[in-house]
Amino acid sequence: MFTPLVVASMTLATSIHGTADKRPFSHLLRDITYVLAAATGVVGTAFHVYNVGKKDGGFSWQNVFYGAPLGAPMAILLAGLLGFCSERVRESTPGTRPEIFALPAGRTIAAVAGAGLLGTTGEAGLLHFRGAFHNPFMMLPVTLPPLGAAMLFSAAARGPGRRHRSTHRFMRVLAAMGFAGVGFHAYGVSRNMGGWRNWSQNILNGPPLPAPPSFAGLALAALAALELKGDHPDA
Template identity: 75%
Template sequence: MSRAVERDVLAGAGLALSVLAAAAVLAPKAGSSRIRSQRIAALPRSGPQPRTAVRAARRLNGAAGMLAASVLADSSVEHYRGSFKNRAMYTPLVVSALTLATSLHGTSDMRPLAHRLRDGCYLLAAATGLLGTGFHFYNVTKKVGGFSWQNLFYGAPLGAPMAILLSGLLGFCSERVRETARSPRPEMFGLPAARTIAAVTGAGLLGTSGEAGLLHFRGAFHNPFMAVPVTLPPIGAALLFNAAARGQGRAHPFTRAWMWLLTAMGLAGVGFHAYGVSRNMGGWRNWSQNVLNGPPLPAPPSFTGLALAGLAALGLMREHRDA
């Protein structure tokens, strides 16, 4: 068996194992439904209705899933292009697939209870993002010239692993919102949940916009639309920081509208990148080469995932004045 075929088989096996692992982890066990029902019935009935917190938690699960899907597709393409030279390059594929399955499970879960296994999967995703960032920094610095513009442009992208970190972080936040559904206010480690998530999402938008700015600078901003992901998201981040600072009892309609704009921007970015692929020699007829060498198709939806997280935070802020 050739090395290329072996690599493809290993990649497929890794994805299949991640799906099987997700099914094994998330499958309901016998008698667990009755136990959980008893736990829900035993919860105190004081405080706000859990519907608000559960709805926000499910939205955050969806945002984490969008980021995980983006990472799964992007890392599959980029690491395949790198020929999986290091076996660790399979890790983000497996972890992002598991995180995506976990997020789908959380999105469908209507119960006002945190899920320990989902917590574990999200923490694994966050740890993978931190370790991946370290690996990418090492990849850049070990090249001739070290930390230079040339290596930043063409080495391992420094900001890419942060997407799976953000996915795990937002998913972990969703579980914290769930477990405070019956509390006087949704909290995370003693902090108001909605305002904390808004601040985290704003920081994520800044980092993602910085990564897009570096790669679009490499492309010399030859298309005016390439300036959009380096201008709109920082404004959205500033709006979220403002909401986090002045969140109590406010609806923030302009910030919500801006998050919807960023959601659409992320989806439209896939179309622009597809157009960029078509402009390479051979266009889509030579897709097997141009998808690898053209602008990354799965990258823009990361903005959509973060914008959805911002909408979840703003929705919780609007529905619960103390969040």
């Protein structure tokens, strides 16, 4: 269980290194870290599925609600996948179309971000359903991201020469929603007995603070993909 903590920290440090590195070349150690993150996400998902399935009653609503979160390890997978894609864009020859395994990079990353939004929506929907949607704002993470995913799939499917301005604006809305969600979850923690004075207990039992930024991260990756399509119309 220490593995995702170590790998996530390595992936974050690697991403910071990649952002600061101005050289137009990929980096072997960064690639290895991103592949390790993706593998950790896949293996972690298998462990979480096993954890839920081995409980009394198997895949019942009770166990899915309160067992290991099924979608959480996929966040590390997406981080590794998007990081690996960024390295492929970095190593593209100037003046040529950026590609990821011979696929246009902009459209490929847009499709990956759209799929990630759908998966993250499923996890949010499950946990917000557990919370009975007691706050109307809890509907936003299960309604807006699927629309954003549909827009990204449309952008990925369409040919060159399109700017996708409405999709740009909508991704900014999703990014803002992700950051605002941290505030809502912090408020949810404060509503538990003892509030933030009992933070060591309530952070574990309250709404997860790191969850909403997943939407912001995917929206920012989508914006990068759309900018890539704008700079290279055939990407």
